[in-house]
Amino acid sequence: MKQKTRYNIRLATRKGVTVRTGTVSDLKLLYQMYAETSLRDGFTIRDEEYYLSLWRKFIEAGMAEPLLAEVEGTPVAGLIVFRFAGRAWYMFGMSREIHREKMPNYLLQWEAMVRAKESGYTDYDLWGAPDEFSEDDQLWGVFRFKRGLGGEVIRYIGAWDLPLNKLLYQSYTQLMPRLLSIMRTRGREQTAGSIQAS
DSSP: OOHHHHHHHHHHHHTTEEEEEOOGGGHHHHHHHHHHHHHHHTOOOOOHHHHHHHHHHHHHTTSEEEEEEEETTEEEEEEEEEEETTEEEEEEEEEOSTTGGGOHHHHHHHHHHHHHHHTTOOEEEOOOOOSSOOTTSTTHHHHHHHHHTTOOOOOOOOOOOOOSSHHHHHHHHHHHHHHHHHHHHHHHHHHHHHHHHO
């Protein structure tokens, strides 16, 4: 880990951040924080029931663990770690605006790594990096955070298209970005509405 990351982990502890294991009863709260994070950071998420169902099923199967960071009993950040075949994956992270200066996400990641190691998992996958390493990239801050934790970039072959019909494929590649843009805008509006309704 980078020195600044180690410092932020210790800072979170000194500032009173604590980490506890979440339960199925915490899932609505985790979704609310995830929705807040998506709106703040500009990414689109699915509807609440999708995540509640996904998280519940994996937690009940013993393949996922939610962790919550709290300051004086108030939840300020969370994450969900998935576990399978000797590997733990950091798949979902969420935080609120309140107490961000106390670095709860750093302590959460440290605790997730420690717990994974104590449970016999040999790899902790931070899952995801920008395609291009440019400070202009929307994911640059997330990448910098993961790199500070000691993350190592491993590239896989990824997804590739096999265009069987060139005309249809050309139409698809021109229409799909527009459709996705419309869907993202609609998704952000629905997410904002779900937060206000809560």
